[in-house]
Amino acid sequence: MPETAPSTARPVRLQNYLAYGSNDVLGAGSMAVISGWVLIFYTQFCGLSAGQAATIFAVARILDAFASPMIGYISDHFGGTWLGRKFGRRRFFILAAIPLLPSFALMWLPGQGFWYYLVSYVLFELVYAMEIIPFETLAAEMSTDYRTKAKFAGSRILFGQASAILAGFLPLWLINALGRDSADTFFYMGIIFAALFMVTAGLLYLFSWERHLPGSAEAIGQNPVGAGGPGQALKALYRNLFSTMRIRAFRLHLGMYLGGYISQDIFNAAFTFFVIFALAGSTAIASGLLGTMYIVQFVAVIIAINLALRASPAKAYQVAAADFAVGCLTLIGLWFAGVPATSPWIWLPIILCGLGRGALNYIPWATYNYMADVDEIVTGQRREGSFAGVMTFVRKATQAAAVAGVGFIMQAGGFVSGAAEQSHGAILTMALLLGVGTVGCLGLGIWVSTKFRLSPATHDILMREIEHLRSGARTPTSPVAAEVVEDLSGWRYDQLWGRNPVAQ
Template structure:
C-alpha cells in the first residue's frame, strides 16, 4: 500500500487532540484543588483523596485500554474504524462529562465519581491517540513534527486554561463558583471538536501481510501486566520516563501551588494568578517552537538541559521577588514567569518527542509493535504524576494549617507554600538534568536503529560492531537477545 501524503493540515489535525491532553491537565492541575477547597467546602485531605482513589482505578484502566487498543483490530468495529481511531470516535460523545466536575455545592462522592469517570474517558482518548504518530509515519523528522504540532496545540490550550478563569472572574465576580462551570463547558466543547478533527484526518499503518500474533499461554491479566513491566526493561524508555517525570511533576507541583502563592503568599488576587498562568503558557508556546528546531540540531538531551536552566532561572527569580517584594511587583512577576514558561516549553516538548521513537526501540527487542502498551504506561504515569503532585500539595497544605475558604493564611502556611513552589520544582528539575546525561537517542542513532530493524526484517544476520553497540546502548540488551530471541524476563542478559 502506498504511503499517504502528510500535509501541514495533517500535522494540525493530529495536534488538535492535545487540546484535550494538555488542556485538561492544565485546567485540573492549576484550578481543581483550588476549586475543591475554595468553592466546594472540601478539606485539602479530602481533595487529595479524590486524586489518590482515581489513580488506583487508573492503574487498572489505562494499561487495559492500551492492551485492548493493541488487539482491537480483530473486532468488527476495529476493522471498520481502526484499532486506535475507534476509541477516539466513541469517546467524542462522552467528553462533556468534563463540565460535570465543576458543579459546586455537591458531596465528596459526587466529585470523586465525576473525576474518575472523566479520567477514564481521558485515557480512552489519549492512549490510542499517542500511538497515531507511529502509525502514520516511521520517519524521524515527521515524528518530530507530529510531536511539535501536538505540543503547540497543548500550549495554546494551557494558555487558555490560564487566562480564561481570570476573564470569567472579571465578568462574574470573584466569589461566583459558576466561573469554573463555564470553564468546564467551554473546554468540553473544544475537546469534542479537537478529537473529532483528529479522527477524521488520521489513519493507521497498513497491517496487510503482517503475521498474526501467536496465542499466548497463561493468565491474560498476568500477561498484560507482564507486558507493562517489560517496557521498563528498555534502557532508553527508562531514561525517557526519568526525564518525563522530573520535568512534568515539577510543572505539576508548580501549577498546583502557584495560585496559592499569588493569592496568599503575595497577598494578590486570583485574576493576577490567572493572568500569570496565561503568561507561563504563552512563554511555553514559544519554548516549544524553539525546542522543535533545537531537537533537530542540538539534539534532545542538550535541549532538555537548556530548558531546565531557563525554567530554573525563572523560578529562582520568584523566590527573590517574594523576599524583596519590589514596588513594581507585577512587572517583575511577569518577567520571571515568562522566562520560566520559555524553559517549560522545552520540558513539555522533549519527552513527547522522544516518546514517538519508543515503539521503534521496543520493536528491535521484541520483533513486534507494542505502541498501545507503551502508550498505556505513558498515560498512566502522566496522570499518576499529576495526581501525586496535587495530592502532595494538598497533604502539605493540610499539614501546614491551611484554612479552607479563608481570605488569608498564617505566616507558617505561606512559608510552606513558598518552599513547595521553589524547592519542590527545582529539586525535581535537577534530577531530570542528571537523568538526561544518559540519553543516546538522536537522529543519527535512530537512523542506525531503523536500518537494523529493516535488515532484520529482511532476514540479515551480519551487522557491524558499531551498529550493534549503538542498538545495545539504546535498548540496554545484548545484540544476541534482540528481535524476539530473548524474551523480556529475568533470564535474558542485559548490557547494563
C-alpha cells in the first residue's frame, strides 16, 4: 500500500518494501552464517586454533574502525560529485558493490592457511560495509512517516530471518548430499549466498530512491568530500561519528541494540559447539536446531511488527529479552539433567529462544529508522549516513568481539580444535558462555530499555516540532511537546535546531 505521507512524497509501494527488505539477505544472512558457522569451519575443518580464528576477527575490526565510518561520511557528502548526481549519493555504492559480493564465497574455500582466511574475511567485511551502510540510510531517505518506516524495518527483518533459516538448514542439506566430513559443505553454502547477495542488491538499486536536499551542498553541485584534504576529511568524519553519541535516543537505542545482538552473537558462536560436545549431537543436528529456531524467529518478527506499530517498542523488547533468557537457562538445565540433543525436550528452549530472538532482531532496527529524525531536531541536518556508519561499525565490531571472545575463552577453557571429544572443563566453559554471557547481555538491554521513550505518539510530536522549528519558531508548541523532544534529544529546547555543539 502507498504511504499516507504528504502529497509531495513519492509513494512507497509493495515492490519498494520487498526490494528494500530483500537486501537483508546480505545484512542478516551473512551475519547469521558467520556467527553460526565460521568458528566451526576454521577450527574443525581448516586446522586453525580458536585463538587464530579470534585473531582474524580482531584484525578485521581494527581496519573496519576506519572503513565503516568513512563510508558513511562519504555517502553523506557524495551527492556533489558527478557519480553521486548520476547514480545517487547512497545508491552508487550499492551498485559498485554488486560485482564484489562473490568475495563471500572465497571466505569458505577449504584447505587454505591462516593468512588466506584473514585476507578473504577482511575483503568481504569491507565489501559488506560498502553496500550495507548506504542501504541502512534508505528507509529514512524514502519516507518520513512512522508507519512506513516501521514497515520497511519489518520487511527487512522478515527477509533477514528467512535468510537465517537458510543459513541454519543449508549446511544440513549439503551435509546429507556431500557427506558429514566434507569441508566443501561450507564453500557451496558460500557460493549460494553470494549469488543471493548479488540478486538482492540489484533489486535494491532498481526499486529505491533518495531524498532531494534543497539548498545543500549536494543540491548545488559542490563536492565537500575531499574539501581541506585528507586530514580535514578524517577530522570531520570522526567529529560526526562521535557527535551521534550526543543524541540521547541514539545512545539508548545502541544499548538496546547491543544487548539484543551481542547476546545472540555469543549464543550463536557457542551453540553449535554446545550441541555437539555437551548434548552429544552432531553438526547436522545443530544445523536442524538452528534452522528450526530461525523459523520460530520469523513468526516472532510478524508478532513484533504489530506490537511495535501499536505499543511501546521498549515494552516489546523487555518481553522478548525475557523469553530469550528463559530459553537459554532451560537449555543449560537440560544439560545438567543429562538430556541429549535428540530428546523432544530440546524443542522447548529452541522455541523460547526463537520467540525472543525474532523480536529482538526487529525492534532495534525499527527504532533505528527514527534516529535521523531525532538528530535533525538537534542539528537541523540530515545525517543518515553518519548514523548508518556507526551502526554498521558497532554491529560488526561487537559481533567480531563476541565471536572472538568465545574463541579465546573456549581455548582458555581447554577446547582442542579438531578433537572428537572435549574435556569437562571445555564443556563447562561452553555452558557458562551460553548462560552467563547471553543472559548478562540481555539484562543490560532490558535495563536500558526502561529509559527509552520513543513510540508512535512521541515520534508524531517530534515531527511536528521539526516542522515548527523549520518555519522559524524558537519556542515549543506546548510544554508537553518540549518535554518529549528534550527527553528524546537530550538537549534543552532552546539549544535545538543547530544551537548546540553537535551541529558545528
